[in-house]
Amino acid sequence: RKKAYSNFTTFYKKMTNLAASTCLHSCLLVLFLSSVSAVIYEDQQVYIVYMGSLSSRADYIPTSDHMSILQQVTRESSIEGRLVRSYKRSFNGFAARLTESERTLIAEMEGVVSVFPNKMLQLQTTTSWDFMGLKQGKNIKRNPAVESDTIIGVIDSGITPESLSFFDKGFGPPPQKWKGVCSGGKNFTCNNKLIGARDYTSEGTRDTSGHGTHTASTAAGNAVVDASFFGICNGTVRGGVPASRIAAYKVCTPSGCSSEALLSAFDDAIADGVDLITISIGFTFASIFEDDPIAIGAFHAMDKGILTVSSAGNSGPNPTTVSHVAPWIFTVAASTTNRGFITKVVLGNGKTLVGRSVNAFDMKGKKYPLVYGKSATSSACDAKTAGLCAPACLNKSRVKGKILVCGGPSGFKIAKSVGAIAVISKSARPDVAFTHHLPASDLQPKDFKSLVSYIESQDSPKAAVLKTETIFNRTSPVVASFSSRGPNTIAVDILKPDITAPGVEILAAYSPDGEPSQDDTRHVKYSVSSGTSMSCPHVAGVAAYVKTFHPKWSPSMIQSAIMTTAWPVKANGRRIASTEFAYGAGHVNPIAALNPGLVYELDKADHIAFLCGMNYTLKTLNIISGDTVKCSKKNKILPRNLNYLSMSAKLSGTDSTFTVTFN
Numbered sequence: 001r002k003k004a005y006s007n008f009t010t011f012y013k014k015m016t017n018l019a020a021s022t023c024l025h026s027c028l029l030v031l032f033l034s035s036v037s038a039v040i041y042e043d044q045q046v047y048i049v050y051m052g053s054l055s056s057r058a059d060y061i062p063t064s065d066h067m068s069i070l071q072q073v074t075r076e077s078s079i080e081g082r083l084v085r086s087y088k089r090s091f092n093g094f095a096a097r098l099t100e101s102e103r104t105l106i107a108e109m110e111g112v113v114s115v116f117p118n119k120m121l122q123l124q125t126t127t128s129w130d131f132m133g134l135k136q137g138k139n140i141k142r143n144p145a146v147e148s149d150t151i152i153g154v155i156d157s158g159i160t161p162e163s164l165s166f167f168d169k170g171f172g173p174p175p176q177k178w179k180g181v182c183s184g185g186k187n188f189t190c191n192n193k194l195i196g197a198r199d200y201t202s203e204g205t206r207d208t209s210g211h212g213t214h215t216a217s218t219a220a221g222n223a224v225v226d227a228s229f230f231g232i233c234n235g236t237v238r239g240g241v242p243a244s245r246i247a248a249y250k251v252c253t254p255s256g257c258s259s260e261a262l263l264s265a266f267d268d269a270i271a272d273g274v275d276l277i278t279i280s281i282g283f284t285f286a287s288i289f290e291d292d293p294i295a296i297g298a299f300h301a302m303d304k305g306i307l308t309v310s311s312a313g314n315s316g317p318n319p320t321t322v323s324h325v326a327p328w329i330f331t332v333a334a335s336t337t338n339r340g341f342i343t344k345v346v347l348g349n350g351k352t353l354v355g356r357s358v359n360a361f362d363m364k365g366k367k368y369p370l371v372y373g374k375s376a377t378s379s380a381c382d383a384k385t386a387g388l389c390a391p392a393c394l395n396k397s398r399v400k401g402k403i404l405v406c407g408g409p410s411g412f413k414i415a416k417s418v419g420a421i422a423v424i425s426k427s428a429r430p431d432v433a434f435t436h437h438l439p440a441s442d443l444q445p446k447d448f449k450s451l452v453s454y455i456e457s458q459d460s461p462k463a464a465v466l467k468t469e470t471i472f473n474r475t476s477p478v479v480a481s482f483s484s485r486g487p488n489t490i491a492v493d494i495l496k497p498d499i500t501a502p503g504v505e506i507l508a509a510y511s512p513d514g515e516p517s518q519d520d521t522r523h524v525k526y527s528v529s530s531g532t533s534m535s536c537p538h539v540a541g542v543a544a545y546v547k548t549f550h551p552k553w554s555p556s557m558i559q560s561a562i563m564t565t566a567w568p569v570k571a572n573g574r575r576i577a578s579t580e581f582a583y584g585a586g587h588v589n590p591i592a593a594l595n596p597g598l599v600y601e602l603d604k605a606d607h608i609a610f611l612c613g614m615n616y617t618l619k620t621l622n623i624i625s626g627d628t629v630k631c632s633k634k635n636k637i638l639p640r641n642l643n644y645l646s647m648s649a650k651l652s653g654t655d656s657t658f659t660v661t662f663n
Contacts, residue, residue, distance in 0.1 A: 240541020
């Protein structure tokens with residue numbers, strides 16, 4: 001902009017000197033001003049230009065084509081600073097800084113499928129594998145030679161290479177098919193277990209949040225004995241296929257995970273030779289396929305025989321919140337195991353209330369004064385808002401050194417600033433135990449009401465928050481309330497999510513640089529987390545396990561085997577039209593999936609016919625597939641008639657009787 005303004009100023013002076021006495025300079029000046037103002041004021045933002053499959057022409061160079069398009073549209077000889085990324089190894093496209101008018105021009109070009117804004121996506125076990133039946137020991141079938149040749153690509157927030165979960169003792173060199181690199185950045189070393197690392201964030205592949213380390217170790221981490229979260233849930237932590245290799249692709253920072261980085265990771269992972277991709281990242285809603293970076297990447301992975309397993313999202317129990325709905329993505333919901341955590345609150349009158357949390361702080365049973373938020377209100381808020389412990393609502397002098405009681409989760413954000421020694425809250429998710437940065441227990445509404453009654457009936461109410469206990473007798477599997485639900489909003493007759501797996505209170509490896517909870521100053525090597533981010537790598541591990549016994553099976557065959565052998569399951573949270581929209585086919589069953597009896601197979605041609613049935617144009621499908629496509633009536637497949645692993649149909653009208661036919 002500065003350069004444009006400087007050029008304009010020089011031009012203006014020359015024109016003034018040339019034609020000071022004519023109207024010519026003013027006419028030219030008006031025209032030029034309008035063009036300069038466009039240069040100065042039309043904002044640029046990063047857009048992704050998706051161009052389908054790579055051209056089969058021997059002389060085609062993707063990056064040169066991308067640069068040529070940019071030069072043609074921007075009319076700039078140098079596009080330095082414009083081209084952000086070039087996708088050239090597994091599919092075709094690029095990310096660039098464009099104005100809205102430039103975006104429009106490119107979208108109309110031959111060979112372009114879609115141009116969409118770069119958006120930020122969000123990151124979405126000692127007993128979980130035992131719970132699913134994949135126990136450690138000689139009685140469980142393993143195929144160690146093939147498992148060692150299996151490479152799982154983890155697209156996430158990076159990885160902690162020093163973790164015992166990724167040590168390479170006993171591992172031979174990487175499989176010959178591996179074509180990747182170890183480009184993890186400063187002080188980052190790969191080994192024969194963690195065989196590859198790539199960074200798309202300019203921070204290095206080292207995990208600073210803990211999320212990527214957690215998911216990678218859940219899918220394929222080594223068996224590590226005596227792992228725990230400060231003594232809670234002590235045991236052996238391991239992945240589903242501990243003999244397999246891991247390649248880490250870092251696309252996420254604390255601010256989120258950008259679309260352009262995600263597509264680069266897919267582009268590289270496919271070409272690097274991974275066998276399977278696990279990605280616990282997503283939007284809070286479903287996008288049309290051609291504007292969804294994960295749907296695009298997963299389509300081209302499927303074409304190369306690579307299954308993509310992805311998380312359903314954490315926006316449940318509301319319907320139509322599942323974020324990954326393409327039939328070529330294996331979408332995973334989250335459910336419980338038989339293990340749970342309880343944190344008891346002992347009142348001054350001896351009554352015990354049983355809450356939920358992962359509380360490693362030991363207060364030795366000592367009772368401290370209780371203060372309800374509404375009784376500690378400052379002049380800035382009314383009593384009701386203060387009862388929720390909203391920020392800036394509490395008087396610090398009334399809270400300091402006491403246990404703060406809150407009607408919502410806001411108390412955890414302000415507890416330190418007002419000097420609270422612990423927090424007891426009314427839980428928004430009673431089925432999940434969360435980790436907090438100070439002693440805490442989250443109570444069911446009924447128990448919270450009992451606590452408030454006790455406080456209001458006493459002159460000096462007191463309580464103790466005890467250390468968390470582990471229980472093993474809860475009814476499971478039950479789908480978590482936070483797990484995103486269907487129906488599918490894009491391809492309405494494709495049931496999503498596909499399957500559910502353990503995603504509640506999962507212990508796995510963690511980054512010492514990450515926080516176990518918000519505002520936490522503790523540093524840990526293993527931590528407890530909940531989310532569909534945790535269930536996704538469980539299914540990735542199972543898929544890899546199945547693949548070790550059936551290495552020639554296609555992605556759809558592996559997905560079919562897992563879905564058709566699933567356990568029945570229950571759903572938690574608000575009732576919706578059908579609980580199948582919470583868990584799909586049911587709960588993953590690794591041992592049964594090895595011998596499903598039959599499989600439903602799909603290939604690229606089936607998916608292209610499915611897109612025909614969704615009225616994608618012939619021109620677009622030719623670009624996406626890289627093949628000559630015929631979208632005749634014969635070749636079209638309505639979504640409900642796709643040879644998918646479930647059958648569902650959206651009904652129209654309000655008739656009480658109906659007939660639906662699946663071909």
